Amino acid sequence: MILPVAVIGAGPFGLSTAAHLRGRGIPVRIFGSPMVSWRDHMPAGMLLKSTPVASTIDAPQPGHTLLDFCADTGGQRYESDWDLIPVEDFARYGQWFAESLFPDLEQVRVVSVDRVKCAFELKLDSGETFKARAVVVATGLSGLARMPRELAAAVPEGPSATGPVSHASQHHDLSVFAGREVVVVGAGQSALENAVLMAEAGAKVRIVARTPGAVAFGDAPDRQPKWAPESPFGRAWSLYALSYHATHVRHLPAPARHYLVRRVLGPLGAWWLRERFTNGGVHVTDGRRVVRARVEDGRPVLTLGGRSGGPRYELAADHVMAATGYRMDVAALDFLGHELRTALVTTKGAPVLDAGYGSSVPGLYFTGLPASSSFGPLMRFVCGTEYASPRLAAAVAGLS
Ligand SMILES: Cc1cc2nc3c(=O)[nH]c(=O)nc-3n(C[C@H](O)[C@H](O)[C@H](O)COP(=O)(O)OP(=O)(O)OC[C@H]3O[C@@H](n4cnc5c(N)ncnc54)[C@H](O)[C@@H]3O)c2cc1C
Secondary structure, three states, X not given: OOOOEEEEOOOHHHHHHHHHHHHOOOOEEEEOOOOHHHHHOOOOOOEOXXXXXXXXXXXXXOOOOXXXXXXXXXXXXOOOOOOOOEHHHHHHHXXXXXXXXXXXXXXXXXXXXXXXXXXXXXXXXXXXXXEEOEEEEOOOOOOOEOOOHHHHHHOOOOOOOOOXXXXXXHOOOHHHHOOOEEEEEOOOHHHHHHHHHHHHOOOEEEEEEOOOOOOOEOOOHHHOOOOOOOOOOOOOHHHHHHHHOHHHHHHOOHHHHHHHHHHOOOOOEOHHHHHHHHHOOOEEEEOEEEEXXXXXXXXXXXXXXXXXXXXXXXXXXOEEEEOOOEOOOHHHOOOEOHHHHHHOOEEOOEEOOOOOOEOOOOOEEEOOHHHHHHHOHHHHOOOHHHHHHHHHHXXXXXXO
């Protein structure tokens, strides 16, 4: 009997990888809650920062692009760089993709993966145990929310949407903040868009950012340099190289790779958010970092300091939201057995991958965010599926 390949994750990367594996006639079982990050862990009313051309989940067969979805469902056509995609529509697209290609998708959690001889043994929360010849980890952002130490210390019971301190990933309905004072820590797109959505819902919002002048917005499509080559992220030589030659990132020294992942396509608001940010009256405290945080009478109180010392002062609010992103850490993938986790060669918590997305454990593959340390920032975005999925599927097909 040929053992299947197990794909853990039913977000854009898991769905796309499974489509490419099936396209090669490889038996696949795919697990997860389709598009759950987009349905439950992003704010209602959010617009995608990526343009339509960069928001297709890649499949080997025609008929599954974002535009195909628009045509099939009769909804708005997302086509030009000026068309903004609501997160609700993108989540629907992913579900449509999943339903049309994977009617057998299994909406269960994988609770453990262990190596047994030349295969893997997986346990599901349905109670089933089975063997797979290879495993693809495509669990995306799940469990990787990054919380600054100082904020985490204020809430020993952990951050929560209803408590004094939360992470942005814990919210979906921001209208609950109407009439409340909220501090958002961070200055990336997620911080800025959460701040705007809360302000528009009637909250009083302040952004706190470490870097002076951190709140900045990108250029509209017609303001981008015409002489630079096009990429899914806009026109620039660096973006072109990172989009179409991502495999070369693997050969860069580790500090350069980590810099690229952190900084390229890093904290910058979308061009269309600038006006709403200003109109929303969001306050900004920049050049200040959270030195300490505590909860007093149920309210969070932050102690802010300058970047290099200087006077400190306190800032209280009804709620603090950390929009401080995600950090890959293999240790957080608790479904991977201890033996597997210790056998993985990692760099800064991320698995080191070969050109086919294989890790140091033969038969164990990673795609999406966990692959960004090896392949660069492209892997943090949906358009990275076009690069990753065919390569990963080809590598799995080459397994004896
Ligand atoms: C606020 C915000 C806005 C963003 N906007 C954009 C954008 O505009 N454009 C863009 O390209 N990218 C955007 N991103 C990045 C985007 O979220 C990721 O690129 C994308 O979701 C990664 O897809 P994925 O398939 O790797 O993981 P996810 O979409 O996170 O999916 C993870 C999957 O893994 C499953 N899973 C997890 N653990 C298990 C388990 N143990 N067993 C079974 N299944 C499991 C989940 O059920 C889920 O199906 C944004 C991210 C955030 C946070």
